Amino acid sequence: MRHFEHFPPxxxxxxGATLLTGDDIIEYAxxxxxxxxxxxxxxxxxxxxxxxxxxxxxTGAVVMGQFVRALLADxxxxxxxxxxxxxxxxxxxxxxxxxxxxxVEEAAPHPRRPGTGTVRFLVEAxxxxxxxxxxxxxxxxxxxxxxxxxxxxxxxxxS
Amino acid sequence: MRHFEHFPPxxxxxxGATLLTGDDIIEYAxxxxxxxxxxxxxxxxxxxxxxxxxxxxxTGAVVMGQFVRALLADxxxxxxxxxxxxxxxxxxxxxxxxxxxxxVEEAAPHPRRPGTGTVRFLVEAxxxxxxxxxxxxxxxxxxxxxxxxxxxxxxxxxS
Numbered sequence: 001m002r003h004f005e006h007f008p009p010x011x012x013x014x015x016g017a018t019l020l021t022g023d024d025i026i027e028y029a030x031x032x033x034x035x036x037x038x039x040x041x042x043x044x045x046x047x048x049x050x051x052x053x054x055x056x057x058x059t060g061a062v063v064m065g066q067f068v069r070a071l072l073a074d075x076x077x078x079x080x081x082x083x084x085x086x087x088x089x090x091x092x093x094x095x096x097x098x099x100x101x102x103x104v105e106e107a108a109p110h111p112r113r114p115g116t117g118t119v120r121f122l123v124e125a126x127x128x129x130x131x132x133x134x135x136x137x138x139x140x141x142x143x144x145x146x147x148x149x150x151x152x153x154x155x156x157x158x159s
Numbered sequence: 160m161r162h163f164e165h166f167p168p169x170x171x172x173x174x175g176a177t178l179l180t181g182d183d184i185i186e187y188a189x190x191x192x193x194x195x196x197x198x199x200x201x202x203x204x205x206x207x208x209x210x211x212x213x214x215x216x217x218t219g220a221v222v223m224g225q226f227v228r229a230l231l232a233d234x235x236x237x238x239x240x241x242x243x244x245x246x247x248x249x250x251x252x253x254x255x256x257x258x259x260x261x262x263v264e265e266a267a268p269h270p271r272r273p274g275t276g277t278v279r280f281l282v283e284a285x286x287x288x289x290x291x292x293x294x295x296x297x298x299x300x301x302x303x304x305x306x307x308x309x310x311x312x313x314x315x316x317x318s
Contacts, residue, residue: 031224032220032221032223032224033220033223033224033227034224034227034228034232035227035231035232035236036232037238047237048237048238049238053238056238056239056241057216057219057220057223060216061191061192061216061220062191064191064192064216065190065191065192065193068192068193068194069193072194073193073194073195077194078206078207079196079207079208079212079247080215080247081246081247082215082244082245082246082247082295083242083245084243084244084245085241085243086241086242086243086245087240087241088238088239088240088241136241
């Protein structure tokens with residue numbers, strides 16, 4: 001099981017690939033984001049997108065699912081503080097395959113919770129042509145493998 | 160239909176209320192975010208949360224759905240650039256009712272796309288006790304009601 005110590009900055013993880021069909025896009029939109037250009041091929045054709053596009057939340061959820069299945073579900077992750085700089089970089093259309101990747105940008109022992117540390121990941125996804133379609137940063141809390149880590153805690157004190 | 164001009168800064172919109180059952184939380188987790196503490200009541204009891212909690216992505220999707228149904232679906236919204244400062248402020252547990260609100264923070268004509276403007280919303284949600292559980296900012300693109308808006312475009316030029 002992966003703990004805080006197992007995510008050194010610079011490490012990158014390939015998260016897998018997911019194909020999005022038109023039906024997937026419409027089903028997600030109906031439940032969570034019923035904008036006409038996510039839901040209705042005809043309305044989408046008349047929209048600025050010129051055709052059906054996936055909800056950005058759908059893209060984000062697909063990539064989060066890849067991240068969890070590839071890396072987090074079998075880890076000592078204790079939750080997320082949230083996300084920053086979530087960007088929908090290019091439209092995701094029926095038949096696109098999303099390929100996620102997560103890169104450790106920062107790892108620091110938690111200043112007030114001994115035995116835990118936060119890891120900031122850059123999460124990105126490209127489509128089958130290699131075009132970047134999605135990006136975000138997220139900070140996750142992990143338990144440390146060693147319950148008390150004096151060296152790490154000392155390092156986290158303000159100098 | 161609401162266009163760019165109909166979102167003056169300071170305007171706040173109540174987005175409605177959604178009850179999350181334990182089954183809702185588990186069903187979302189199974190599809191999109193299968194962390195043990197979102198998926199398995201027994202594993203959740205042993206986790207730092209002490210019981211089942213909703214995926215932050217679930218909370219976000221519920222509130223996005225409220226935002227779309229209350230305001231965006233019948234608007235001239237042409238899509239989103241993404242989100243910033245997405246924060247999961249407190250755990251969402253089975254039986255919690257999420258009540259969303261969106262406040263216009265900024266509205267500006269698009270500098271390069273005549274006839275459109277971007278609106279930045281602060282989106283927040285509280286539970287049934289009024290505790291803030293979720294917050295994010297998002298920037299959306301809207302068509303203007305008037306196709307050409309010289310005054311707005313002039314205002315957007317760098318001085």
